[in-house]
Amino acid sequence: MATSAYWRTRFQRYRLIGNRCKECGKVFFPPRFVCPACGSVKLEEYKLPERGKLVEYTVVYTAPKGYEVMTPYVIGIVELEDGVRVLAQITDVDVEDVKEGMEVEASIRRLPEQLEGGMICYTYKFRPVIK
Amino acid sequence: MVSVEGGVLRPSDDVGIAGYGVYIPIYRIKALEIARVWGKFYDHLPVEEKAVAGPDEDAVTIAIEAARYAIRRAGIRPEEIEAVYVGTESKPYAVKPCSTIVAEALGATPNVLAADYEFACKAGTEAFQTSIGLVASNMVRYAMAIGVDTAQSRPADALEYTAAAGGGAFIFTRRNCETIAYIEGSYSFVTDTPDFWRRDGDMYPSHMGRFTGEPAYFRHTTMAAKGLMSELGLRPSDFSYAVFHQPNPKFPLKLAQYLGIPLDKVKPSIVCSSIGNTYSGSSMIGLASVLDIAKPGDRILLVSYGSGAGSDAFSFVVQDAIEEKRNRAPKVSSFIYRKKEIDYSLYAKFRRKIFM
Ligand SMILES: [Zn+2]
Secondary structure, three states: OOHHHHHHOHHHHHHOEEEEEOOOOOEEOOOOOOOOOOOOOOEEEEEOOOEEEEEEEEEEOOOOOOOHHHOOEEEEEEEEOOOOEEEEEEOOOOOOOOOOOOEEEEEEEEOOOOOOOOOOOEEEEEEEOOO | OEEOOOOEEEOOOOEEEEEEEEEOOOEEEEHHHHHHHHOOOOOOOOOOEEEEOOOOOOHHHHHHHHHHHHHHHHOOOHHHEEEEEEEOOOOOOOOOOHHHHHHHHHOOOOOOEEEEEOEOEOHHHHHHHHHHHHHHOOOOOEEEEEEEEEOOOOOOOHHHHOEOEEEEEEEEEEOOOOOOEEEEEEEEEEEEEOOEEOOOOOOOOEEOHHHHHHHHHHHHHHHHHHHHHHHHOOOHHHOOEEEEOOOOOHHHHHHHHHHOOOHHHOHHHOOHHHHOEOOHHHHHHHHHHHHOOOOOOOEEEEEOOEOEEEEEEEEEEEOOOHHHHHHHOOOHHHHHHOOEEOOHHHHHHHOOOOOO
């Protein structure tokens, strides 16, 4: 990932900051400049909740270059407490233990390095809630 | 902080802990498994197992997890935190602070002091003292001190059995009815002692073997603890708990004997057998395990140790707010029970000991 693109998106990656249309109330993550539902450009910052449940998932066995260290890993759709759905990697879970309905919370994790000596990218993933 | 003759650091205004949080990665490798790989004898292994950072974890991610729990316990907004200090010797970048990433991830930026501390395993308590000083002098309202490591060890080295991953975060503020413990004072003992080091560019540290015991760990911890007690006019019997840096489970018990502290006051903080030595995280996690169970009025002695070498000793008195606040985030025991065992090959893959 380009350093500039990573830097610009750090708030959504670190803190799940999306936005919400002031006209129709729709929430976007990642944030948008224009509301695709009503065409409004009046959007306000919106912090997504950090907890939710896994509603659907798939297991990745053949990973892109750099991600071999993670395989097999889980990608899933998390429905957050406010109903917003987010696609993310599910971490700290074995493929045989993952299940739909599982309670998860946001965590920040490191992405595999794309470039030797390059910057380290951190982004949100979800992991099972620790009780 | 006001430093008086004799070296005790006593805040001129009372400072307390507003919240604390820990994080220990889910993966464990058994010492037996490491011994099997290197054909070592199975008896006298220093620990049962150690915590291993997953392939997507590092000191920064662990620090953020612990810090979020500390904020949850403190019940404050992240933007109220005016200082974030990260103590670690496992910086993902040789040059670029961990603290900026942590502060940004928490939402404490941009009006925040941020820096990294490095002093082997006592970098976290070094951050305690800075935070306490800033709060006591009224320069900041909330300061966060984090101690975290993903400790490195050369394959087959004696350190490989114990070098582990984990961390803890503490938020300091002026003592009030919402702080969970207040600080009575701190005392440091530091000398130039070459017991353990890692040269720039080296992947793994070097150490002086047996030399790490008497002249290094025991001398510094004993001097710091005795100095603190003598300056504050306290005796070992005044403490309900003692938390010592835990490079292995034996050292803190031996130190307790040196200081005349009953072993049952030290044992509640010893988590090293199940998670290994978390370096800068060790004193933090030890203190958190005691806060998880302590009662209001209990006095806690904390003594860190960092190679190179030095010790910071602290005396804390637990307050009423602990009873409710401790339940706001997972306790150390939750992290100890939450585990997945991995074998040496997965460990090698996770810790990038396999080159592709
Ligand atoms: Zn709209």
